């Protein structure tokens with residue numbers, strides 16, 4: 001059996017969110033099991049199942065060099081630009 | 091204090107720098123995720139605790155499954171069915187979360203069936219009466235909630251997340267149990283007696299669910315430091331007694347403990363000594379139903395063999411056809 005990661009959209013208008021994983025022989029069985037395991041109380045209106053082996057993840061040990069370059073680019077945030085009191089909100 | 095003297099997977103010492111950084115993350119209430127570095131002992135402790143927890147959910151279906159076909163009304167039957175199905179779900183959430191630590195589902199199943207892995211001692215007690223369904227929901231799920239709520243903040247992300255889902259579902263379990271007890275306690279004399287009898291049999295085993303007394307608990311200190319555990323066994327047990335006694339009084343039922351008394355000074359109930367010999371005996375496999383439970387699990391596993399085989403063959407055929 002293969003490992004599937006399960007993603008559920010709680011209601012329309014929201015993103016699918018990872019909720020857990022389960023084992024299944026194929027995607028159809030994974031969907032069926034996900035319905036029974038993760039939506040017994042109307043937790044979702046849509047389910048995605050993804051074979052875990054198909055997910056490529058970033059390396060947590062590389063987190064620093066990988067994500068740090070964003071830290072010193074404060075000019076990407078609106079608060080970097082002070083506004084005169086007269087205009088205040090923009 | 092850092093976790094000095096811990097060994098890595100190959101038996102060598104864990105690198106001090108990594109250990110320090112790890113403990114700092116935990117002290118900052120950061121969650122540890124599956125692919126993050128973690129000390130081998132942390133991984134092992136979690137695997138032991140989480141797999142025991144998952145096994146308890148699965149084996150815990152048996153004492154209640156016993157009554158599904160004989161529930162007194164269709165309504166009670168549907169509720170019990172839903173409750174037992176939830177427990178299967180709980181087992182699956184935690185098994186999945188445990189697998190992220192690098193142990194396979196097959197290996198966990200093997201450990202359960204071989205008797206190597208433990209599960210909660212409470213499920214080795216029999217359920218001869220319908221009132222036991224009430225006592226279990228009220229006391230056993232009640233005690234489980236006490237244990238599980240702090241685990242929603244456990245340092246290991248997948249464990250904490252599965253606990254959040256589980257806790258949402260547990261309060262239905264406890265309430266339906268208390269509802270059964272309420273109906274019985276307000277019923278005929280015979281029904282009231284049934285309720286009292288179930289309370290008599292389940293009270294002490296429910297208190298034992300919190301584990302050995304703090305002075306005998308060998309895993310506590312390290313687990314607290316790693317935030318896999320937030321409160322001591324005795325603290326949780328006390329909390330459980332404090333909230334449950336008034337609930338019993340409300341039903342007009344008597345807690346089977348002559349030493350039970352409100353202690354004004356402490357602001358807690360004092361209660362009698364637990365029979366630790368009984369606890370150890372049940373843990374060792376000599377409780378009233380240990381053998382029966384494992385036999386039932388083994389039978390279910392054997393009878394499901396063809397389903398697992400069929401799924402595998404199906405998967406192979408799909409691959410061949412592609």
Ligand SMILES: [Fe+2]
Nearest residue numbers: 147176177180
């Ligand atoms: Fe549960």
Ligand SMILES: [Fe+2]
Nearest residue numbers: 177231260263
């Ligand atoms: Fe439960």
